Every structure is written in C-alpha cells, then in structure tokens.
Amino acid sequence: MSVVKPPGLDPVSNTGGQSPRRRQDKLRLESRTLDALPVINHFLDRLGIARLLEARIPALDPRCRLAPAVALGVLLRNLLLGRAPLYSQEQWARRLVPEQLGLSERQLGLLNDDRVGRALDALFMADRASMLTEIVLTALRQFKVNLAQLHNDSTTVTFSGDYPQAIGRRILGKRALKICRGHNKDHRPDLKQLLFGLTVSADGSVPVHYQALDGNIVDVSTHLETWRVLRALAGRPDFLYVADCKLCDSDTLQAIDRDRGRFITILPRNRREDRSFRDWLQQHAPAWDTIASRPNPRDLDGPPEVFRAIESPIPCADGFRLLWVHSSFKHERDRRSREQVIEQACGSLEDLPSRLQGPRCRYKTRASLEQALDQVLTQAAAQRWLRCSVTERLEPVYRQERRGRPGSTTRYLRATRLRFDISWQPDQPNLQYDARCDGIFPLVTNCRELSMAQLLAAYNYQPMLEKRHEQFKSVHEVAPVWLKNEARIEALLFMYFIVLLVQALIERDLRLAMKAHQIDSLPLYPEQRECRAPSTNAIFQAFRGLQQHRLYHNGAPARIFPPALDELQTQLLTLLKVPVARYTG
Secondary structure, three states, rough: EEEEEOOOOOOOOOOOOOEEEEEEEEOOEEEEOOHHHHHHHHHHHHHHHHHHHHHOOOOOOOOOOOOOOHHHHHHHHHHHOOOOOOOHHHHHHHHHHHHHOOOOHHHHHHOOHHHHHHHHHHHHOOOOOOOOHHHHHHHHHOOOOOOOOOEEEEEEEEEEEOOOOOEEEEOOOOOOOOOOOOOOOOOOOOOEEEEEEEEEEOOOOOOOEEEEEEOOOOHHHOOOHHHHHHHHHHHHOOOEEEOOHHHHHHHHHHHHHHOOOOEEEEEEOOHHHHHHHHHHHHOOOOOOOOEEEEEOOOOOOOOEEEEEEEEEEOOOOOEEEEEEEEHHHHHHHHHHHHHHHHHHHHHHHHHHHHHHOOOOOOOOOOOHHHHHHHHHHOOOOOOOOOOEEEEEEEEEEEEEEEOOOOOOOOOOEEEEEEEEEEEEEHHHHHHHHHOOOOEEEEEEEOOOOOOOOOOOOOOHHHHHHHHHHHHHHOOOOOOOOOOOHHHHHHHHHHHHHHHHHHHHOOOOOOOOEEEEEEEOOEEHHHHHHOOOOOOHHHHHHHOOOOOEEEEEEEEEEEEEEEOOOOHHHHHHHHHHOOHHHHHHH
16 A cells, blocks of 8 residues: 555645645545455355355354454455465555455454454354355355366375374364374475365366365265265256275275266275286287377477276176276386386485495494395385395404504504495386386276276376365465364365365456457466466456545545556456456446
C-alpha cells in the first residue's frame, strides 16, 4: 500500500486560505494490490466456499471479533496467491484491497496468527467429511466434471521436529492424526510424516477426494475405503479406478470386482507372475503388437515413444486380465539408470584401494573389508550387477632391532604384514537378464471390454495426478509446516485440498475455452513466449501488479480508479468467463 499526492489534482480550490501543508492533508491517494484476487473470488463464489464456511463454522463465542469463516477465507486466498506464513497474514493482507479478501478496513487489524490458529481449531472440530462432499458435489455440478475415470495416489508430508504429542491423541473428544515415521516417499526416513492421498478425475485432473492419514499407514489398506467413497460420490460403481501397484492386493481387487467396479493397476515386482514372465523372456521373443505412440515431449524432432503390448494367455493369480507393455522410452531410461548406478558404484570402489595402503589402514581383517564393499554396493543399489573379490598378500616389513638413530651397524628384522587387494567385475548373467527386461511393465485389470490401447491410454493419465502432488509440494510449499498442533495441521491440509481444487478448475476452464476458441497458445511465459498448456501459476502471473487506487477527501473515499487491463488480461478474463467488472467495478 502506498500513499502519494494525486497527480493532476490541485488542492488549492475550496481551501479557505489555509496553509499548503493543511490543504495537502485533505487529499490522499491510496494504492492497493488486486493481482489475481478477482479471478480467485469468481471461482470461490461458484463453489460457494464462503457460504459453506459460514454455515458449518459459525462464530459461537459472542466475544469473537473476527469470525473463523472470515479468517479461513483470508487464509485460503493466501495459500492460493501469497503463501505467506500465518504470523504475517496481516502484513500480507494490508497491501491488498480488503473487500477482495472478504474483510472491511477495520478487520484488517484483527488478523494475526492466534486468530487464524483458532479458526483452524474450529475447522478441525467441524464435520469436514460432509463439507468435502458438499464442495466436490458443487464443483461437479457447476463445472460439469466427468467422473468416468478416476486416478488415486498418495504422497508424504514431512515434518521437522519431534512432535511428541502427535501420537493419535484425542483433542476435544476428536482423534487427531499421528505424525510418525513410515515409508517416506521423499526419501527422508529421518523425518516424521503424514500421508496425503489424493484422487483426481481424468477430466482435467480435478481433485475429487483426499485423505489425511497417519504417517505409518500403508497404502494397501486405504484403497477399498477410498473406492467406496468415490462410488457414493459418483453415484455408480462402474467408473474406472486407476492406481499404482499398492492397489494390487487380492482382497481389495476381489471386493471391487464383486461390487461391479472396474480397475487398472500395476502388478508388483514381488509377484510370482512377474518373475515367470521375465524368466520366459530370456529364451523367447514375444509377438509384440504396436498399440500406441506419442511425440517426444523434450525433442519434437526426436523419435516418438512407441508402446508395444502382449496379452498374457494366463490370467494373474487373482483371475484378472494381465497385459504386458513395452515402452521404448522406458527401455532407454532403464538402461541409462543401470549404467549410472554401475558407474557410481565403480567410482566409490576406486576410492577404496588408496585407503588399503599405509600403516593406518582401516580394514584390519578380511571380514571388515568385505563388509565395506557390501555397503558401497548397497548404497549405490548395484549389488545385482557388480561382483567384488578380495585377495590377500603378505607384504614384507623391516624394522630396527633396537631403538635409536640408524647407523652403518644398525641391524634390521624382517617381518610380514597382511595386505588386501580388491577387484570387481560386472555380473554378466544378471546384466543380460535385466537388459532383456528393460522397458516392460505389467497391467492388471478386470475390464474385458477395453482394448490394449484403451487400457494403456487410461493408465498413461496417471502422471497428471503426480503433477498435482508436485504442485502441492513445490508451488504451494506445503512443507515445512510451522505448526506444532496436529489438529491445526489436519485442518490446514483440508484447506490445501480446496486450494488444489480451485487451481485445477481454473486450469481446466482456461484450457477448455482455448480448445473451444481454437487457440493453440497464449503468451503467458516471460518475454511473451507462448504457452500451450497454461498453469494456474502462469495465469496468476499475468495479473501480477494490478492495483486499485482510491482517492480520499477529508478521510472519506471520493473516487476509485480501477486498473487498466491490457489485451492479454482481458482475453484471459473472457476465456475464464470472469466479468471484467470484478476489476473495473
């Protein structure tokens, strides 16, 4: 917010002969930022978020000067646009137009981390399950999201600190989450975590369901409950449920199949069927069918990715359809990954001989050296492709018979010292075995009516869900979380789901509008470079810096000067069906 003397205005008239300083004080120009807040508010209004928060989280205490729903509304906009810490909510809000935050001028001074924290407490105590259902149903109705195909995956939210009280305790009679160690998907086993499961539609990857779970929960145990919630949400069981190998649990698949559900998943590597096909592949050449190809995303002039597939004549152990797919890009990735692992391991092994020489050798026994070699291979994950060997030799050592400075008559005694040499070589049988299996992955499904190409196309949408997790962690910076109360953390994750939902709906609406108007790209990147698939972050950047100016006379607002929209901003508002009056009105 800035206060300056308004240009082009002469405060001399109607001054009654007052001094210049006194006359200048009567007029004040105040500038506050709009950014993309009007766009965000348009989508929040369509979802009815403000009405829902007011109805489900009322201000029960008459001493409450700022309703929890209002504080949560400011926090939601902050997570979408500003991503400022809780303790600086007031500082962030003061530079913005208060009405765009659902606040009055007087309420700006009431924002602080304590009030926002109590608002999160109120959200934790509310019926968030029914709120989630109502928000998603409104989104489905307002934006016509198709639920024919749904994708599920989970990620971990890591926390720095002990959180000694977050052990699944009851807070005000309601069980809170357990922040603890588990299988960390960020490769941080040293940190505690929570599990965040997300389900999105194949229609714009719009989030339709989420779960915040204890940090030690295994994904296998969550899929059946999630599927049943989605069945109630979709109103039918025959939607296509796609997930990773954690879904491939016999009891889960059988239960979904009995309830007339449909699924696609990956067969885990530890299943006997996987080993059998890889063994068969060593002596046979499958009759692959080319079922799909897609352009190279990193090099438009490079070779496309080609998918080949073969259907197993024998179903998996659970009786479901088993499909083997070979990807040309995955073939190269597997090969390069193996070569990099071997190269890294060899580099570490080459450092060991220098530590084997000299009197201060760390490895005094053969067993200690072999243990060190195993550790090097394990850390590099190369134990399958390299074989190390240790050889012993006796090295002569000479020392003086007596102490003192050596001279011409000094006698020396000869002794021997045990030394070790190491060598390594590639394990050719394993290398050849894995090279023949490069690029393949197995799909399991109960969909008999879909072709191999259709099954592959459905599964290939799964990375779009992983993109949502990436935005959750990188763009919105969910971690680190500077909260110690696990109840507030759980409520904050609910707010993040709304953030992901709004973000996805903005992206989807703009991309659908571009397709309908036959617009291939928009100049949203820096230096007005073209963008074919606009993200919400790029859309928000297009409105960055827009300000509203207010002229005050004797402390009262006299005139409002709206921002001047350029051609790109006007086009974005038109495509998103956001009234221009939200900026100019």
